[in-house]
Amino acid sequence: MDKRYDVIIAGAGPAGAQCARDLAARDYDVLVLETESEEEFPRQSNKSTGGTFPSMLASFGIPDDVVMHFTDKVVLESPNDHFVNQQAGAVLEFADFKRFLVGDGRNSGAEYRFDARVTNPVIEDGKLVGVTYDGSEIAYGDIIVDASGPSAPLAKMLGVSDLQRENQAIGVEYELEGVDLHGDGHTDLTDAMMLRLDHDIAPGGYSWIFHTGEDTVKVGLCYIQNDSHDRYATDDMGIDDYLNHWLETDMRFENATRLEDKQHRGSAHIQLPGKLSTDRFMAIGDTVPTVDPIWGEGIHKAMRSARAAAVTADKCLTENDTSAENMSTYDDLWHTNVAPRSKARLLIAELLYLAPNDRYDAFMRDLRKADMNTLKNANEGNKLALVKLFKPSDIPLLLRFAKQWYRDGFRGPS
Template sequence: MQRDYDCIVVGGGPAGLHFAREIVSDSEFSVAVLERNDDLRDNDKSTGGTFPEVIDRYDISHEVVMGENDTITFEGPTERSRLDIGGYVLDFPALLAFLGSDAKSCGADVYTGTTVTEPIIENGAMRGVRYRDSDGGGELRGKITVDASGPSAVISSDLGHFDTETARRGIGLEYEIEGEYETNDTMLFKFDHTIAPGGYAWTFPAGKDAFKAGVCWVDDFHAARENGNSIHDYVERWVRDDPRWNVGEIRAKHAGEGVWNNSINQRATDGFVAIGDAASSINPLFGEGIRPGLASAEMAATVVRTALATDDVSEGRLREYERRWNEKRGQRWRLQRLLSDLLYDFSESQQDSFVKRVGRLSTTKAERLRRYDLGLFELVKLYPFRVKDVAKAPKLVRQL
């Protein structure tokens, strides 16, 4: 098959699907979304934990909400703090199905079971992609190609815009469980190297008598504490040993990887933009991906609509999206990348101290932490520096 579109989106995750619905719901421009899985719901790699503005700002149906929480709880090895921050836990496959259905109903074409094999570049500009599917394959040409392929960054990395080889990497594994769950009013984050070496564990409410429980870690910091156990071993222990829940049935397991830097990447060139995790939009401090992914899609769609309307899809026009991202998030997230490198390398006593300091935040500052909007000196106050941290300074400074 060979067809022409205004926009070709590589990847049917939240960012790619939301970008598509943003374009087709507010214009006559044509959009194709290419997803390598046979079903959009198969791309099940997220915990689904997020905040109310995702539902409200991005017009997401409440039908995809599994659970709600009134608070967020941080725990260290021995300390515990709770903040009055509400949130939602989404059924991630249902979210993808909703976004895909909405995009299609507005006029987007969504092709599943379709793997992009290479970009089409002519005279230095992106002109579309070649793909492989059950019928053999073909090419789609477009005025603008959008990389929304997630951590694989299939086009962004090839273009040298996002160096996935030097980026931070991590993995996570989560169980979706039916059973008794005492902490169903809170999102719980546990910083304890005996449970999640070099990362954290979590439990989220997921509806009546149901919850999600998982473990994730940053590879570099996990390696310093690795003892031969797999991430499956750690999740099994987390699920089995805590007395606050009892497992009746494990109804699903999902795993995923994260690849991120400080998000200061090139996000656009002639005929091309990158959004979501394909441009490292994941927040480096706590690893949240849905909310910033949707934000990057919205920013990009705003710029792309103008570019198409003025028939100017040049790098100069499209990098307005990149400038907006860096102004709103990129520079602040550079700092949060640095501080996250400290957090996941904390000693046990530092983990407890961090949890205590978070618990002392005022309501206003807790809300700013939720928005990742705390300034340098406010963030520094959260971090229990020790003399040994001085040795890390040269490496950390190079990230600024």
């Protein structure tokens, strides 16, 4: 008779591997199925810049040796201005980070199968009892977790995730050496994570330079193909063309060279979440729209959603009740602990990426004038703090936003 697991997880990204770590540490029988081969892991899925903060490292016991570089400030850049916020951060070597999570989970007893692409849920007598993988193989479990990122095969088939194509943000990044971190007219990017708002570089989105030590950086950009993208984009340019254009025109990259085999790319959905769980099932990480809509922080959120799923699985297995109602504990935890105020943050993101370049320059000046409390509250979606950052000259922007909102509705599941 086939072994029956307490929990089966599809995908060994930050979400899936962290969920396995938490469950194995509590002695549950966990199986993780990962589509990539173990020898290459993670080649295809080495998609992330890996920018994060000490709170993530401390909360999840992540060792310093998966950190490429510790940073001490976050810089926001606009076409002609910038704003510096002193804040400690860490740029991960994303591949090492993923391998650490897998190794640590295994040490606690989690079982991993690589080369195991999950394709379908297995339903018997109307009940979800397992998954098919690697063609026709079947694994049986009491709870199934989809942590496969935006592909979300199980969540889609079970009607849980409603990721919509028009809400998909795409990103690409290269690693470079020989970069001038103190380029003329720019702020010093030594030990910085820099995010740039500039439609000439990333139409309808943002770009970044994260320092990774000496004269090396990760440099990339991302956008959603929204109204703002259509307004500022050049017809025949793809995302790599935009990145190459930036590398060719910004003097900081004049003497820089690309590091071989060091490019990362992927996507995530920026929209409101719908249902996150059902009978015997949860969807975590980028399988549901977990990534922060403003700055694309997805790692810490994926890890927090993993922990919320592990807590829920523990509760439901202990109570021997894996009904949709009991599993919805996960939805509650998601909305309170993983992505609180998701609607407000989505609203800020939509407004931010709709604003024109000259408003970005003015925004940097406003940020310098605002007190830290207002900034912190605005970033968390506090409406009063947000209002403080608007001026009468923003009325045309707000009207354009209202028009778009009226026409398309809020980015959310139908």
